[in-house]
Amino acid sequence: MKYYIKTFGCQMNVHESEKLAGMLESLNYTKTDKINDASIIVFNTCCIRDGVEQKILGNIGQIKKIKKANKDLIVAICGCMAQADGRSELIYKKFPFVDIIFGTHNIHLFKEFIINFKRNHKKISDIWKEANGIYENIEISRDNLYSNAWVNINFGCNNFCSYCIVPYVRGRERSRNYQEIVNEVEALVKQGYKYITLLGQNVNSYGNDFEDKSINFSFLLKKICEIKGDFKIKFMTSHPKDLSEDVIKTIASNDKICKVIHLPIQSGSNKILRLMNRKYTKEHYLTLIDLIRKYIPDAYISTDIIVGFPGETEEDFMETYNLVNQVKYDGVFAFMFSKRSGTVAEKMENQIDEETKKTRIHKLLELTKSITKQKNENSIGKTFNVIAIEKSEKGFLTMSDSGKTIIVNDELEINKFYNVEITKFAYNKLFGKLVN
Ligand code: SF4
Structure with a gap:
């Protein structure tokens, strides 16, 4: 049993997808990056701009042929777009192969939705009008x-x-x-x-x-x-x-x-x-x-x-x-x-x-x-606290608190913090050396 989650939108959605993944893993699903290999596909949607919605609708449409080839596939749509007025009805009408739709207020019920759908094979559409609380203890599978x-x-x-x-x-x-x-x-x-x-x-x-x-x-x-x-x-x-x-x-x-x-x-x-x-x-x-x-x-x-x-x-x-x-x-x-x-x-x-x-x-x-x-x-000569993230051909890639990438040629340990002095800015890249 494999799951594939596609996330649209902001960090809030990215984190909510980690919760969706956590719930799926607690039901013994494992992650796949290949949509065709999935037994459940989840689209966590965004509606910040009309253009984004059109793109998402286009993406949902592409699932049709995958579902045709795999009748047991479960398709779930959630997130801000599903929550927005009239959108869940529109999605069901346009894409009758969608099995589960839920909004932003009841994401904690995702596990129940899957269990119920597998038991009854009845479509689920559950959009709460109001957010009525905070739900703790949801399983989370973090991207790290x-x-x-x-x-x-x-x-x-x-x-x-x-x-x-x-x-x-x-x-x-x-x-x-x-x-x-x-x-x-x-x-x-x-x-x-x-x-x-x-x-x-x-x-x-x-x-x-x-x-x-x-x-x-x-x-x-x-x-x-x-x-x-x-x-x-x-x-x-x-x-x-x-x-x-x-x-x-x-x-x-x-x-x-x-x-x-x-x-x-x-x-x-x-x-x-x-x-x-x-x-x-x-x-x-x-x-x-x-x-x-x-x-x-x-x-x-x-x-x-x-x-x-x-x-x-x-x-x-x-x-x-x-x-x-x-x-x-x-x-x-x-x-x-x-x-x-x-x-x-x-x-x-x-x-x-x-x-x-x-x-x-x-x-x-x-x-x-x-x-x-x-x-x-101007940052040449300044010192930044960075974390070592990866070894590359050019040296170690490090990241400052603000997300700037600084290339360092000293030997570093991944995931450790270091102080680095900027020595050069060339070709839009910052280079630095280790300091105490
Ligand atoms: S209404 Fe939108 S842009 Fe304004 S503070 Fe709230 S989330 Fe941010």
């Missing part, structure tokens, strides 16, 4: 890529950014009990994981739903730092409206926390931020950047930007461009706005034409490229 383990700290989102579907498919914010999180991290560190990445749509609002207001993200970080062992903590994603000075100070004062902060600005224009319903201003955002640089001068700061949001004028775009130039980010993930049905932004007036979006994103990417090049050149 670069010794990283994902750990959920909160689920759902209350923010309703006008372009985003997440609050509609993942429900309202729910925070996990901090002791459960600490216990999970402790077990992972004992198993040898070197990076623990805390996951939430908005990690900074961890604990907002608790009565005890002293249990917040800063408290959680400090508790995890008390765990003994050779490991580091990362987290994603932060929201500028909720990131506090207290959290920044906690990051600054604990060696176990990576000095890497992904802080999505989305736009440098207050008018566009209002239309996006982001609930902060450019000025507030820049105050946060100043605080980060004050307490953590060597912080790696990255961001997300949406170019061509409805109503974005050339002046609005230039405000974003100038802000990027001012902050000098270490990493920028820029996207062209694309409509997502079911969101407020879908129906907004003044949609921007594709050509204008392309011109703007190109201009922004040129700027970020030159900043990155400059930053890489």
